Amino acid sequence: MTALTAQEFPEAFSTAWPFERLSDAVLLLARRTGFVAEPREALALDRQMAPQDIAGIHRWFQYAADALQVEMQLVSSRYEDVDGLASRCAPAIIRLKAPTADEYRFLVILRTDPKHFTVLLPDGREQSLPVPSLRAARFAAFEEEIDTWLAKHLGPLAARVERGSQEAVRLRAEFRSDLTLTNCWLLRPVPGRTSLKTLLKRERILPKLGALLAVHGAMALVAVLMWMNLGTNALAGHKPDGWHVAWGLLVLLQVPLMSRGEFLQSLLGLLLGRQFKQHLLHGAFRMDPDVVRQQGSGALLSAVFESESMEMLALETGFQAFAMIINLVLVPLVLMAGAAPMAQVGLFLGFAVFIVALGGWHLRARERWTRARQSLTQDLVEKLSGQRTRLAQQPRSLWHAGEDAQLASYARLSRPMDAARLWLVYAARAWFVLALAVLGPALVSGASPGLVATSVGGLLLGWGTLQQLGQGGLTAGSAVVAWRSIASLFRAARNEQTSTGERGGIILDKPSGTGEVVVQARDLVFRHPSRVRPVLDGCSFKILAGDRILLQGASGGGKTTLAALLAGLRRQDSGLLLLRGVDRATLGDREFRERIVLVPQFHENHIFAASLGFNLLMGRRWPADPADLAEARTVCEELGLGPLLERMPGGLNEMVGDAGWQLSHGEKSRVFLARALLQDADVIILDESFAALDPDTLGKVMACVDARARTLMLIAHP
Template identity: 40%
Template sequence: MKATDTSSNEAAPAAALAEVSWQPSALGHAMSALTAACGLASGAAPSPGAPPDGDPTAWIEAYAGCMGVEAEAVQSSFADLPRAIASLGPSLVRLDHGYLAVVSAGRRGLTVLTPALTRARIPLEVVRRALSAHLEDRPASHVDKWLAAAQIPPRRAARARAELLAQLVADRPIGGMWLLRPDPGSSFRRLLSMRGALRRGALFLAAAAAQIALGVLAWWLIGAGALDGAVQPGWLLAWVLLSLSAILVQLFASWTGGLLTIDVAALLKQRLLCGALRLDPAAIRARGSGELLAMVSESEAVETAGLGGALGAVVALVQLASAALVLSAGAGGGLHVALLAGWTASVALLARRFARRRAAWTRERFAITSGFVENVVGHRTRVAQEAPHLHHVEEDAVLERYHAASRAMDRVGDLLASLPARGWLALGLLGLVPAVLAGVSVGPLVVATGGILQAQAAFATLATSLGALLSAAVSWRSIARLFAAAEAREPPGIPQAVLGRPAASDVVLEARGVSFRYGGERAEPVLRDCGLVLAKGDRLLLEGRSGGGKSTLAAVLSGLHAPSSGLVLLRGLDRRTLGGAAWRSRVASAPQFHDNHVLSGTLAFNLLMGRAWPASPEDRREAELVCRKLGLGPLLDRMPSGLDQVVGETGWQLSHGERSRLFLARALLQRADAVILDESFGALDPLTARDCVGAVLERAPALVVIAHP
């Protein structure tokens, strides 16, 4: 589809933008058409209509989620706006005339998708002016007065005016931009294709093959002349040109391979992070912190060693294929080709043996890492409960097994590093013996020798690359679960339900015949045939013995777990219809203390995580009001930066009771339809607990409180 250039319309930019803009009522159609045009989503969700008045960020993010796409609001300062606009695409840009559906961006301008589903090109300056006009218009009159008073010549006035305006509003934020990107858990091949990695991979492979072909051709020319006894100047010049071309192609292959490595590594990191965030919380708790730390280290091994080793192995295999062609034309002929194939198979068997030794070594290293972290975490308990003479028995046994696995792996690793190239050189020279005894001429012997040396260089490269590649393959087994977990995308919901207004029914939450079990169908149910009805204004106290399933029920009601059987409804809609994210936004939960966390960031960020960020002044005022009602006023007064004070592990340390009240405030500030509090008042003294209960009763539309009798 050819893009229409609208740069001729710069004299009337407003009219040009109006022609290519989508009206707010058609924003859903614009997003569907844009994602389809850019290949971001395989299908479009039904349009839910126009976004609400005001900030459409939540609407855009929710509808993008329904289509299997991520939307991220982008904000830029006035000074950085040109750079931000040049990096847009695919994206949405909100202007006074409507919305631009940006397909791509570049130096020549933005390529946008029009309501007629054609493409048009808009100059960057036109878009920049439209986004920043509201900032420039107010000070513009003052600047014009200053320029007139200073009697600036007309030929310099325009530039001076632009510079002054830029200085006055340089730090002012400008929003109204949303980047669209595919979900990190979608098809990895599709992500590679959209990133251009598959095209770069093909270029790298072609460049590697071309480099090897140029090298072989160059040495064939010089060798043919040398064997004839006279090297013509023309042949020598051709050899020089071919050698220089091979060097240039090699540089291009290295550059392309570097870009390919960066692209694949970036996508792999996004995929693994997405998988870590989508892992089931129960599965995370079942793994120790040491095992999780080991998984992180293995992901680094895959990125650093695996990608480089894969590229090196590809080059080595191409070089081996070319060596086989050269050997087939040499004195050894079919014998040399058979020897090369057999030696390659032997190297493959040696590599397989190394992979097994590496896997055994990795298991022992995992055991050391996991045991060390767990022992550090539980050091005090271990010192108090374990006899002193037993403190190091387990560690000594683990270290002995690790040492044995290391020696076994190193022995095979030394063979893999040295034997392929040296062994092939000896075997290839032995393959020349029949030809020499048969009195073959010098020419075929030279060709065969060149093929042997070329294969030796390939085996040397392959040995180095195989070591790194096999190590990464073993590491991959540890993180494959994270990679696969990214595909476990929770139900996005139906757009009309996610973005529509909740039903007018007084019943907020309803559970019918709910059962839940950890660990599959064969496990004993934690919940069995539970029922609950929570209406607007209800205050429900749930008591029971420890381990009775109270927290599990809270997790099911808040959307953290899907019930094994039964039905849970929120305003008459189930989780699949409403979507996981929309469900959790409408049911606020404050889990038990050990399942709740203070993140390293400002106090305002920790309080307003359930709302849009950056927080608006109104949200900040409401957060401070809630904090003071919960008795956190003295804390705010002590903090030098108030709500902007950094808290968490590296910031201001909060007491147990202050953290509990922060969790309460976080749940109340989410503006949810229902609030579930799991033992949230246990760390508070009676007077503080009474004040907090009063604040919760005042603000929670519907409330479930879990406590011990």
């Protein structure tokens, strides 16, 4: 199933943009959403692209996304989720097909709510379209077929399953799991490139923060009014003549204020938490691969834990800070109006300073403890990853060596942190007792009930505030420590100059034929940052279209390093590397990597915990078209994976990876090969990819690779 047709979605076709104006459409959408102000350069359509060529359009969207510094994500939705997608997709572009002719148009969706699309018209105006059900629109033709099937298999029961009900949708989805809606591209901002100002504006965060501040202010004011009312009336022995009703109303007023405050807090937490997560994920992909490798998986896992707690703690502290700052100002004012003003205010301020100092102590202790905890996590992950090696080759007596000392050191570092935590908790209670004691002489000397009530109100408010300050000190300290562990990940999101940068500006035509110079290297020099001598020094060569190159050399000679440079995973220190006459800076990393595809050595490659189909086609395009899946199946058969596919009950949908169907070494290496062959690259580099294959399979695999790779470089040992 591919595009929506005009018949299925009649209102939309007349509002959609023609193919020739696709670049104007993308540009206008990006501007209206506020994701980009002005593009760096004009967006040109790819000369070779045709409206029916989904692969070409997808490639062009990626080029446009790079140029505009946004993301364009191809999505597909299954039968049961289509309406959900419709209500969440904006801003997005959907390709629509005319019912008869081979004509396609592009629906440009600016906003959505559950019942309407706001679309951008080709003349720049906006129009609202009712979308009763995209599912009904898209799959109307199949409903009858499904009804017949249901009637046949469920008999009279089928009549009880109401059309459109949850059960009916689920049954239909089971029956036709192949029904999907594709050709929808979501436009999204790149998290690392969104300025704080844009973010605040787009999510309307400042008005929400303002409202939260106002709610907290109102709650504090109501609390003070309640105490004043109580003091001046109840404690003075006034009869209930209306003041008690006012008191009751003030109590009631707290309820809506509190629920509004909670709501705003949750909403802001959700918005900020989402931005934070997106930023971190984006950063993870922009980290230098060498840095990631050096850190080790344990440190990365710790960073994940820290990011979780950082998010929670930062939000918690931020919101508490609101109420606390208001109260820190309010408490001295209330106490000043009470029975022992100077003594109580002095005591309150003294305690506040004391608690801040305790917070500093806790921060330092927490930092040392966190380092010990991270090292424990790193050690545990290392031990788990090396479990098989340890079981097979390490004497049992050494399995737990050093663990006691490590745990003892961890326990020792926990002690000062726990002590600081305890002091922070008890400090607020100590304030309460001392402040009450200070009030004693005023009570004895017969201070007026109003003054005493105000003092007690201030004392209670002060108690709550110092508790918040102590708790805030704990969480802020933990958040600061967590931040230090993940700051590099966060900053990486803004990093454009890593080896994984993505800017681009040119789409190359398909190669014209054999003999053309595809790659030209002149005087390449590369030195690993930690090494003194360069691995590559003055390396020059040419690769022509159609070449079959065997690269051999001693172990450690630099073959893999050269492959990494060619495939755009590393940058040379000096020298020139051109792909079809264009250097990487001009071409952009995305285009460069799509043209030269590397199959890394087995231990550097990965099978993802996803379907086999995804693992095969992730380098081409995902979600995949039926044609992509058919080609993936053919390549698998050519590589001798046909019997495996037959054994798998789910076929290409079978889950593989760590928790899924376990693949053998040779099967995995052929999945890696198929993944590269399906990418339609100009040059394929295979780094020792055949080690695990028996002679029969090797013959098949070589024939398939030779037939499918336009230009090939094999790295192998002599």
